[in-house]
Amino acid sequence: MRWVDSAGWDYPSxxxxxxxxxxxxxxxxxxxxxxxxxxxxxxxxxLIRRPTDEVEQLASALIQAxxxxxxxxxxxxxxEQTLCEICxxxxxxxxxxxxxxxxxxVVSLERLEQYRGLYHVLHGLISPAxxxxxxxxxxxxxxxxxxxxxxxxxxxxxxxxxxxDATALYIARLLKPMGVRTTRIAYGMPVGGELDxxxxxxxxxxxxxxREI
Amino acid sequence: MRWVDSAGWDYPSxxxxxxxxxxxxxxxxxxxxxxxxxxxxxxxxxLIRRPTDEVEQLASALIQAxxxxxxxxxxxxxxEQTLCEICxxxxxxxxxxxxxxxxxxVVSLERLEQYRGLYHVLHGLISPAxxxxxxxxxxxxxxxxxxxxxxxxxxxxxxxxxxxDATALYIARLLKPMGVRTTRIAYGMPVGGELDxxxxxxxxxxxxxxREI
Numbered sequence: 001m002r003w004v005d006s007a008g009w010d011y012p013s014x015x016x017x018x019x020x021x022x023x024x025x026x027x028x029x030x031x032x033x034x035x036x037x038x039x040x041x042x043x044x045x046x047l048i049r050r051p052t053d054e055v056e057q058l059a060s061a062l063i064q065a066x067x068x069x070x071x072x073x074x075x076x077x078x079x080e081q082t083l084c085e086i087c088x089x090x091x092x093x094x095x096x097x098x099x100x101x102x103x104x105x106v107v108s109l110e111r112l113e114q115y116r117g118l119y120h121v122l123h124g125l126i127s128p129a130x131x132x133x134x135x136x137x138x139x140x141x142x143x144x145x146x147x148x149x150x151x152x153x154x155x156x157x158x159x160x161x162x163x164x165d166a167t168a169l170y171i172a173r174l175l176k177p178m179g180v181r182t183t184r185i186a187y188g189m190p191v192g193g194e195l196d197x198x199x200x201x202x203x204x205x206x207x208x209x210x211r212e213i
Numbered sequence: 214m215r216w217v218d219s220a221g222w223d224y225p226s227x228x229x230x231x232x233x234x235x236x237x238x239x240x241x242x243x244x245x246x247x248x249x250x251x252x253x254x255x256x257x258x259x260l261i262r263r264p265t266d267e268v269e270q271l272a273s274a275l276i277q278a279x280x281x282x283x284x285x286x287x288x289x290x291x292x293e294q295t296l297c298e299i300c301x302x303x304x305x306x307x308x309x310x311x312x313x314x315x316x317x318x319v320v321s322l323e324r325l326e327q328y329r330g331l332y333h334v335l336h337g338l339i340s341p342a343x344x345x346x347x348x349x350x351x352x353x354x355x356x357x358x359x360x361x362x363x364x365x366x367x368x369x370x371x372x373x374x375x376x377x378d379a380t381a382l383y384i385a386r387l388l389k390p391m392g393v394r395t396t397r398i399a400y401g402m403p404v405g406g407e408l409d410x411x412x413x414x415x416x417x418x419x420x421x422x423x424r425e426i
Contacts, residue, residue, distance in 0.1 A: 001290045019293040019321055025278040028271045034252055045316060046246050047275060054354050055279040056242045059272035062260060064266040065238040065260075067260045078234040078261070103258060107230055 022048060074145065076121040076138045078103050085109075086119060093117045095152040099142060099171065100124050101164065105157065117155075120145065121154055126170055134170060136176035143174050146151040153181040216306050228296075235261060262417065269341060287358065289351045291316050299323075306330045308365040312355060314377065318370065333358065338376035339383055345376075347383060357388055364393045373400040373418055412415040 018026070022044055029040035047055055064192025066189035071077070072084035079085065086092060086106070100106055106119050122137045134140075146154060154175055158164035168184050177184045189198055198206070223230055231239070232383060235257055242253035278357025283295035284290070292298065299319070313319055319332050335350045347353075357366060367388055371377035381397050388395045401419035402411060411419070 016292075017298060017320055019282050019291055020291060021274070021278040021281040022291060025274045028274050032256055034255065039247055041317065042247065043245055044278065048277070048278050053277060055275055059275045061238045061241050062268055062272045063260050065234040065257065066263070066265055068234040071234050077230075078232055078235060080234060085230060105253065110230055115371070179334075185409075 073118045079105050097151040098155045098157050100157050120166055126167045127163045146180055156184040263327050281347040288332045311368045311370050313370050339380045340376045359393055363393055384385040
């Protein structure tokens with residue numbers, strides 16, 4: 001016997017013992033990335049035993065964040081306003097434009113407190129395997145942005161993966177005829193890493209990216 | 214620089230770039246069991262990109278489950294009614310009462326489709342280390358239940374841990390003067406397990422619980 005709820009999810013019979021509202025919550029939690037059936041069950045059983053106001057606070061934080069957070073109109077980083085904090089900051093160097101795959105990458109780079117230019121968040125990488133095409137990403141907007149407000153340099157900071165390489169190459173080809181200097185961040189041995197432990201791909205990047213000393 | 218939000222949570226500065234409503238959501242998700250800072254961030258970033266109605270469905274499922282699920286008045290399993298499905302089922306054998314630590318244990322035992330008696334959920338185990346006393350659990354209610362509706366046998370199905378042992382012993386001592394047969398489920402080698410790989414505690418249970426063949 002399996003149960004199908006209003007969300008169209010079905011449950012193995014062992015869950016059927018739980019009350020419907022609990023089953024529904026478990027089913028929705030299971031859809032979240034990185035949450036398996038066991039974690040979903042544990043989370044749901046934890047949540048229904050918490051004080052009502054705590055659960056209501058979480059529910060309202062979910063809705064608030066979903067409604068208030070939008071993408072910056074210029075760089076597509078996250079913001080509650082038309083332009084994000086970085087784009088609004090007049091002290092940032094508009095001549096440098098760093099292209100990243102994900103909003104989290106902006107946070108990682110900002111943590112360095114070294115880069116003072118602007119960003120452009122693609123919101124993904126080209127991946128034929130996952131059916132992600134260039135038009136699913138913020139690539140057209142990037143080209144348009146470079147055309148209307150050309151920076152001196154576009155830094156491609158996509159990860160050193162098949163998808164990251166393909167995306168960087170795709171963007172570089174579009175930018176080349178526009179005469180903007182296009183660079184890609186260096187990939188190689190991490191500081192403190194031992195050659196012995198490095199994977200072949202990293203070692204390959206390190207070798208081909210060698211520089212004179 | 215650290216941020217403190219209305220929930221009293223503070224964030225390392227690297228999060229300060231995220232909009233306030235997103236930071237609040239991440240902070241609340243981080244409080245959940247098994248969700249670390251990284252998972253909380255990933256979950257929040259995932260959720261704010263989902264369709265509004267999907268997020269609202271999750272928020273409302275949270276509130277619904279919290280408000281509708283309560284404890285069965287007799288056995289303290291989860292239910293949306295006064296009595297749970299098992300207690301309401303007239304075909305269950307009221308002469309058998311199985312005492313478990315957690316609602317999930319009921320589901321595990323029901324999955325066997327072997328036990329046809331009733332349950333009593335303690336909602337925890339005695340643990341001086343965690344400050345959990347007998348009066349924090351549904352032990353008084355168990356004794357009262359056995360007194361008013363005595364079953365033929367009470368099966369203690371607490372886990373074979375220090376806390377599970379202590380709780381079973383504590384309950385057994387209270388039930389003894391009441392003249393009810395009290396048993397505990399068998400602990401020993403799991404089926405298919407090799408002695409070589411068994412931990413000392415399991416092997417100890419297996420040895421001391423030996424039976425004539």
